[in-house]
Amino acid sequence: MTEHVEWSEPEATAAPANAPVTPADAADAARLVAFGLQPKLQPARDQEYTELLRRYREDPPFARLADAVAAGLGLVVLEVSPRAGMAVTAAEDSVFAVRMGDYARRASTDSGDRFLHGLAHLAVAALAFPRPEDLADDGYIGRVSVNGVDAFVRQACRRLEERAEETGENTDPATDAPGLEAAWRIWARRSSTGATKDARRLAGSTTGIIAKAVAFLTDSGFLQRTGDDAGGTYRTTARYQLQVRDMAGSAAMAELLELGIVPVTDGTATLLPAEDADDLELVAGAGLPFHS
Amino acid sequence: MTSPASTDSVPPQLSAGPRPAPGPAADEGLARRLRALACTAPLHDLDMRKANLAGEYTVYGMAEVALAAIDLVTLNMDFDTGADHEQIVARLVPRIAAQAPARPVAEHERVARWVLENLINVGSVDRGFRAVYGTFAPDGTYVRRDYDFKLIEEVPGYGGSVYLRTTDEAVNVLVGALDTDVTSAQIAAEVKLEVLISRGRLADAQLAAEQARYRTVQYAETLRKALDATRRNVRAVDWLQAVPDMIAEALDHVADRYRHENAILTNIRKARDESEDPEQKRRAAELVDIVKDCIRRHTQLQSRLLEAGPLFRAEQDRQAFGTPMTTSGIDLYGHLVAPVLPLPVERALRVTDAFFKRGTGLRTPVAVRVADLVDILLTPPLEREHLGAEMPEPDLIATPDDSRFSEEQLAAAKELLNLPPDAPRRLSGLLAEARRHDPELPYLVALLAVHAASPPVGTAYRQGEERLLFAVDDGTELDDPEFGGADLIVGMALLDAAGMKADRA
Numbered sequence: 080m081t082e083h084v085e086w087s088e089p090e091a092t093a094a095p096a097n098a099p100v101t102p103a104d105a106a107d108a109a110r111l112v113a114f115g116l117q118p119k120l121q122p123a124r125d126q127e128y129t130e131l132l133r134r135y136r137e138d139p140p141f142a143r144l145a146d147a148v149a150a151g152l153g154l155v156v157l158e159v160s161p162r163a164g165m166a167v168t169a170a171e172d173s174v175f176a177v178r179m180g181d182y183a184r185r186a187s188t189d190s191g192d193r194f195l196h197g198l199a200h201l202a203v204a205a206l207a208f209p210r211p212e213d214l215a216d217d218g219y220i221g222r223v224s225v226n227g228v229d230a231f232v233r234q235a236c237r238r239l240e241e242r243a244e245e246t247g248e249n250t251d252p253a254t255d256a257p258g259l260e261a262a263w264r265i266w267a268r269r270s271s272t273g274a275t276k277d278a279r280r281l282a283g284s285t286t287g288i289i290a291k292a293v294a295f296l297t298d299s300g301f302l303q304r305t306g307d308d309a310g311g312t313y314r315t316t317a318r319y320q321l322q323v324r325d326m327a328g329s330a331a332m333a334e335l336l337e338l339g340i341v342p343v344t345d346g347t348a349t350l351l352p353a354e355d356a357d358d359l360e361l362v363a364g365a366g367l368p369f370h371s
Numbered sequence: 372m373t374s375p376a377s378t379d380s381v382p383p384q385l386s387a388g389p390r391p392a393p394g395p396a397a398d399e400g401l402a403r404r405l406r407a408l409a410c411t412a413p414l415h416d417l418d419m420r421k422a423n424l425a426g427e428y429t430v431y432g433m434a435e436v437a438l439a440a441i442d443l444v445t446l447n448m449d450f451d452t453g454a455d456h457e458q459i460v461a462r463l464v465p466r467i468a469a470q471a472p473a474r475p476v477a478e479h480e481r482v483a484r485w486v487l488e489n490l491i492n493v494g495s496v497d498r499g500f501r502a503v504y505g506t507f508a509p510d511g512t513y514v515r516r517d518y519d520f521k522l523i524e525e526v527p528g529y530g531g532s533v534y535l536r537t538t539d540e541a542v543n544v545l546v547g548a549l550d551t552d553v554t555s556a557q558i559a560a561e562v563k564l565e566v567l568i569s570r571g572r573l574a575d576a577q578l579a580a581e582q583a584r585y586r587t588v589q590y591a592e593t594l595r596k597a598l599d600a601t602r603r604n605v606r607a608v609d610w611l612q613a614v615p616d617m618i619a620e621a622l623d624h625v626a627d628r629y630r631h632e633n634a635i636l637t638n639i640r641k642a643r644d645e646s647e648d649p650e651q652k653r654r655a656a657e658l659v660d661i662v663k664d665c666i667r668r669h670t671q672l673q674s675r676l677l678e679a680g681p682l683f684r685a686e687q688d689r690q691a692f693g694t695p696m697t698t699s700g701i702d703l704y705g706h707l708v709a710p711v712l713p714l715p716v717e718r719a720l721r722v723t724d725a726f727f728k729r730g731t732g733l734r735t736p737v738a739v740r741v742a743d744l745v746d747i748l749l750t751p752p753l754e755r756e757h758l759g760a761e762m763p764e765p766d767l768i769a770t771p772d773d774s775r776f777s778e779e780q781l782a783a784a785k786e787l788l789n790l791p792p793d794a795p796r797r798l799s800g801l802l803a804e805a806r807r808h809d810p811e812l813p814y815l816v817a818l819l820a821v822h823a824a825s826p827p828v829g830t831a832y833r834q835g836e837e838r839l840l841f842a843v844d845d846g847t848e849l850d851d852p853e854f855g856g857a858d859l860i861v862g863m864a865l866l867d868a869a870g871m872k873a874d875r876a
Binding site for chain 1: 709
């Protein structure tokens, strides 16, 4: 959320104008937030949007007003810039928040499906921004495909399977404790695709689950569809980068730390295979698997 | 090499059998065998369940059909995709038809589809199988475990199509114990093949060649997985040594196999062309097809290998030589995906849930005004055109009939040449008779007679014809105002249609 600091600094230094806020200002601020609620709308395509964005950046009291409107509605402002527009996202428990139960009906009853849907979103982000630099570089545009994401996760699962085999570990879960099954096995045993009677994608297959995720992200203005190859190819938008960097990534990290798992990397080595196969702490650098 | 060390290669479960104490080590072998046993269960299951199908299906050997299906899918697995669903069904039908020739073809196809769908296990959400078995944990407690496996899996192909692949489980357990060092196994098989061919033992050679092809497929599969991984992210790979070594090794392998198989091909071709025995000839021809297929697979593999280098370099340029940036501190793969995957699912769920909650953005809630709602509910549904848009009347242009002879002329010529089998005639007489009917007819008769000089015996044999027109030149010169050449003797030969049919069968 460094952007917050960036734009709030001039506000602190500039002499606060004592001009009272008029209802017209409030309407404009609300209008800007309303533009932000249409994530697929591009600022450059709408003159009024561009104008309001310029005002937000040049008029600190107006910016504070717009922030207040957003906060009151239950929104978090990620960035306000010509490239991302008024990038807002839903705060926790806001009416705008997406709930897993609404997203996929099966996911509310079946914890395996719920995990698959969550992991699909995580994997799309991980493949869209493979290196920490990619997530930090504002100009970076990631590219993902549905089949590519599936292959990427499967490869990681296969790597874990091989490791388990090397150590002679029996990863078959106990029958009466499905919750203790290793997470990767859930993905590995779900079929990646399947023939259906009406030639549509099998919704329960892993490519079906990823396709649902990318379609949803496209509707959120996070991805743009670029082609039909490899199950559908997409490129990322500035909003997605902000969302992953400032919201999702840190929230998931916090949850992981709460589970007592502290992944440590030196900040550079990312999708590299582990140097020594004996290292069983499957944290940093467990890496994109490669079989020679 | 007579040392008893060879027992080392025997899987531990064999030696662990007679030991009385059921320690974890013995149990591990038991678990492995139980899993192997479980892989055969779906096949037995097919034969058990066929009685429950609507209709009388007990005549079919379902396990046999299932094994044939797995063999077919394994052999038809392409480098890129897999076997085509429809093609597998079509190739299964002859075997099923042979099991019950009296039944209708539609039923045979239904059986093929039923077996294939059950091997995929279309009914389950994972499209796989699960077997439960028990083991003793290191602390001596008895634990029941779930073993999940697939026999045939569906994989995405180009343009959203779905292909079939056999899984490692299916290949290992059901196609044969092929879980060996692929390279050495292939070399051994090919040496054997060459020896067998040079001795003229084609039946054994065919078996060896088929085994070699299974190995070729398996080798391609291993490399495909490896190349897939390298394509996905170049940094996942040791670019200094591992990859170039791997590519060089694989290219050497391809070149070596290519040389070998071309030599074999030349050998078999010779056997095919020189052999007198039709059975031997047929075997050799089949072998040629198998080896050609092997060569095709190797060529495909080679082109993949050659593409890998430039791809690595392009990715290397983009990723490694870019200006270093300040990092955001979060490495999505190293910090999140990699640590989450090995966790038990109930704990991993907390992390993925948190990511989902914050990573999906926002949705504006839908609010409908009552006035709109009334309108929406009262609008009659849009009637779909049942038959679609009207087709424009096609503008047809009659193509001019530019045939040299009319249908009537052909019929007249055929009638003229329909000679009794015991009375062949001279071409000169036939021409003169034809000229009396129609001045154009002699040309057609002459043409048909010249064709009959080399009668289509093979076609007649395959189609089971009863009569065949033939023409023989006995040296007499043709005396005719319009034609020159030999005065052919044209006759009708009677063929033994029944005998030919028996022969073909």
